[in-house]
Amino acid sequence: MVHFYLSDLLTRCKYNLSSILLIRHSLKHERFINAYRDGFIREYTQKQSPYFFDGYEKVIVFSADEGTTAKYLKTYEVRHGETPSISPDCSPFLLESYKDEIMHPLFEIDNDPLVTYENKLFIEWGKAAVKWYQKGTNEKTITQLVNTSQFVFPGYENVLLTYNELKQIIDNRQTYADWHIALSSINAIYAIIDCSNGKIYIGSSYNKNGLLGRWSEYATTIHGGNEVFTQLLVKNSKAHLHLQYTILKVLPKDVTALEAVEVENVFKRKLQTIPFGYNHN
Incomplete structure (x- = not known):
């Protein structure tokens, strides 16, 4: 059996294997899970x-x-001698003292040839999984390269998206053709959940472009024209990373605004999103 190795890909990208460090973060570490989220x-x-x-x-x-x-996530450049760059919105727990660790100067790479493989490339790390960092010269078999030429729509009842996932779907029409067809074929009552506090916003779509049209507004502007999300972003520019989008009820494509709002109000009462959520009326 012919195997393809990570080193083959890196060499093709003109990366110097001897100057590369491979890191495998554990999903058992709460700090990493929070940082990833x-x-x-x-x-x-x-x-x-x-x-x-x-x-x-x-x-x-x-x-x-x-x-x-x-699973491959990202490649960073080590700029020795430079001051480490830290996002102004960095989660506070990452800035707290932890063991003897310090911040090092890692930076994203412009026009990184590996960018197309992010979240799609899988390798066999090896039996010594406890050794979470290894040299780039160590051979790692490529076990899977996810085919993302088309993503199948999972069904309306199974839609549960983070903001980044929603934006990826909206921005990549060809790759997510099934999603675009499905979301543009209906209108709907939808919910946006703030996973940082459990608060819910109930909304509805009633336009000719269907739910796709409404959710495209969120993907483009983040706030979607809603005052509550605009205020959240003013307080925290990364607030949208805590949001999840889901469909509560499918509505006909030709539903009127009045009909959609009536159903929307029923869900607001059921879930008490006016007194305890993000709906203001």
Whole structure:
């Protein structure tokens, strides 16, 4: 059987294997789970013990997957001698003292040739999974490259999306053709849940472009024209990373605004989203 290795891909991308560090973050570590959820993988990765990145030019980051496999997340450049860059919205827990760790200067790579493989490439990390960082010269078999030429729509009752997932679907019409067809074929009562506090916003779509048209507004502007989400973003520019989008009830494509709002109000009363959620009326 012919195997393809990570080193083959990296060599093709003109990466120097001897100057690469591979890292596999564990899903058992709560700090990583929170950093991944909030979009601060770089800040989490660059906080290591002194001299950790000495001798390396690039860091290739994976997350643990089933068994001893690993999913590729991102590649960063180590800029020795520069001041570490930390997002102004970085989660506070990542800035707290942790063991003897310090922030190192990791930066995203412009025009990174590996960007098309993010969240799609899987490798076999090896039996020594406890060794969460290894040299790039270590051979790692590529076990899977997810075919994302088309993503099948899972059914309206199974739709549960983070903001980043929603934006990816909206921005990639060809890849998510099934999703675009399905979401544009209906109108709906939908819910947006703030996973940081459990508050819910109930909304409805009643336009010719269906639910796709309404959710495209959220993907484009984040706030979707809603005052409550505009205020959230003013307080925290990363607030949308806590939001989840789901469908509560499918409505006919030709539903009128009055009909949709009537059903919407029923769900607001059922879920008490005016007194306890994000609906203001």
